[in-house]
Amino acid sequence: MNKYIKYILVSLITPYVINTYAQTKEVAEVPKMVPEMTEVWEPQPRVVTPGIGQEAPSDALVLFNGKDLSQWKTRNGEIPKWNITDNVLTVVKSGGSIYTKDDFRDFQLHIEWQTPAKVVGDGQHRSNSGIIMQGGYELQILDSYNNETYVNGMAGSLYKQVPPLVNAMKMPGEWNVYEVIYIAPRFKEDGALFSPARLTLLHNGVLVQNNSEYKGNSAYIGIPKYKAHGDGPIMLQDHGETISFRNIWIRKL
CATH class of the missing domain: 2.60.120.560 (Exo-inulinase; domain 1)
Structure with missing residues (x-):
């Protein structure tokens, strides 16, 4: 699994786990957010060449x-x-x-x-x-x-x-x-x-x-x-x- 996806999954499930665990145990420390947790890399947008002057874009x-x-x-x-x-x-x-x-x-x-x-x-x-x-x-x-x-x-x-x-x-x-x-x-x-x-x-x-x-x-x-x-x-x-x-x-x- 992509490491960045792991970061995102951890950030999503951690609050739920903490809330459940806190009912009987001492609350665990929330993982520190890092920039990679909110970065999306895929899928990449397709490439379109802009038109120059009166030329149309490449996908037109x-x-x-x-x-x-x-x-x-x-x-x-x-x-x-x-x-x-x-x-x-x-x-x-x-x-x-x-x-x-x-x-x-x-x-x-x-x-x-x-x-x-x-x-x-x-x-x-x-x-x-x-x-x-x-x-x-x-x-x-x-x-x-x-x-x-x-x-x-x-x-x-x-x-x-x-x-x-x-x-x-x-x-x-x-x-x-x-x-x-x-x-x-x-x-x-x-x-x-x-x-x-x-x-x-x-x-x-x-x-x-x-x-x-x-x-x-x-x-x-x-x-x-x-x-x-x-x-x-x-x-x-x-x-x-x-x-x-x-x-x-x-x-x-």
């Missing part, structure tokens, strides 16, 4: 590499018709929303997005899009730079549910970065909710959602509700407005 799945949409499909399973120019993916009018071919549960998602330098529209009609997890939980994308709208519908919001803590939007024409940590909901065997979906978001390096809770699906009209489901795809929404993406990767958690 690259969802968009600037070249093709091989990791995506339309709702009907067809090849998406979005435009790719200079390593940038841009929504084409009437191109339809796109979905990852793979399904996911808990994940870390990195995605960069850009609204046009020339501003068109206002409110919810200014480069509106969204990232929809598992077919129902939306993280809003919108040009929220000097653009007044309802706060639970601005960039960085859990759409129609939780406003961002702050507005970290860059100027139109500049690239925004979302770092998303998503924890999927869990359901009981009878379909009842066990734990809700949660999301943490850094927008351009600024914390705007801190383990925020989805109250249910992201409904445009009505009250959010949960319905039991399993793993699901990630959708990038076509809202009929111009929005561009680049450098998209994901890590399953």
Whole structure:
């Protein structure tokens, strides 16, 4: 047996032994704690090589590499018709929303997005899009730079549910970065909710959602509700407005 494990076992059982022995005998001296008693050596975490610049970490799945949409499909399973120019993916009018071919549960998602330098529209009609997890939980994308709208519908919001803590939007024409940590909901065997979906978001390096809770699906009209489901795809929404993406990767958690 590893000597450090012995130290830990001694520290755990000693109080019980002393309490029992003290009922009839003189209490024994408690062993002195040493640093090794609280050190954990195994198992060692696996090694992941961090990305440099726009490179993804070594254990990430690259969802968009600037070249093709091989990791995506339309709702009907067809090849998406979005435009790719200079390593940038841009929504084409009437191109339809796109979905990852793979399904996911808990994940870390990195995605960069850009609204046009020339501003068109206002409110919810200014480069509106969204990232929809598992077919129902939306993280809003919108040009929220000097653009007044309802706060639970601005960039960085859990759409129609939780406003961002702050507005970290860059100027139109500049690239925004979302770092998303998503924890999927869990359901009981009878379909009842066990734990809700949660999301943490850094927008351009600024914390705007801190383990925020989805109250249910992201409904445009009505009250959010949960319905039991399993793993699901990630959708990038076509809202009929111009929005561009680049450098998209994901890590399953």
